[in-house]
Amino acid sequence: MKTTEADARTRVAHDLAVSVAAALREDLEQQERVTLVLSGGSTPKPFMQALSRMALAWSRVDITLADERWVATDHDDSNDRFVRTHMIINAAAEARFHPLVNEAPTPEAGADEVGQRLAALTWPASVVVLGMGGDGHTASLFPDSAELGDGLESEALVIAAHAPSVGQPRISLTRDRLMRSHRRYLHLNGGDKKAVLANAMAGSDQHELPIRAFLDAPLALYWAP
């Protein structure tokens, strides 16, 4: 990656962190607790690190994830581990993190407990930060997942998800739950993802590109080359 690209990604991640921190502060003036929903993947690392240093009443912030791989929390692919390493640090170490995993052997077996635990948070969430894969998936709403219809239509809080394109079983907040939020942001890097988003904006089949399910309501884009 060229230095200018790296700089742009750092700058956009910082700008997103400033916006999210401002949104949390605004809601903390009206609410005792606020909910922040984050995404995993590679993109959010500098954003989380920047956000973790922002001054706000972190002890009144509940942080959870849009989705998770059903793996042990010390696994390299664990979003839980990612968030604990890059977000629940610095000033944000005072926030409460609510994992999407438990001791159950499968996401199907664990989803009820996770759903009940997350239902106790403050909804609508103040902020949901979404990412997107090159296949147009967001959270763990994958185009090749048998559970995609449920993820897009169910009023459940979470669903178990499996997709041939990714090895590990997943758990994901549903579209319904992700939309129960005051503000939604989409954080993307790279020309390939820009092209996927442009394609998504030009069509309507949500099963082809699940990100489309989030484009019919305000969604603030933070994109860097």
Ligand SMILES: O=C1O[C@H](COP(=O)(O)O)[C@@H](O)[C@H](O)[C@H]1O
């Ligand atoms: O699998 C996932 O991928 C997307 C995008 O990840 P990235 O590595 O391309 O940034 C992410 O939004 C989602 O939460 C994650 O589970």
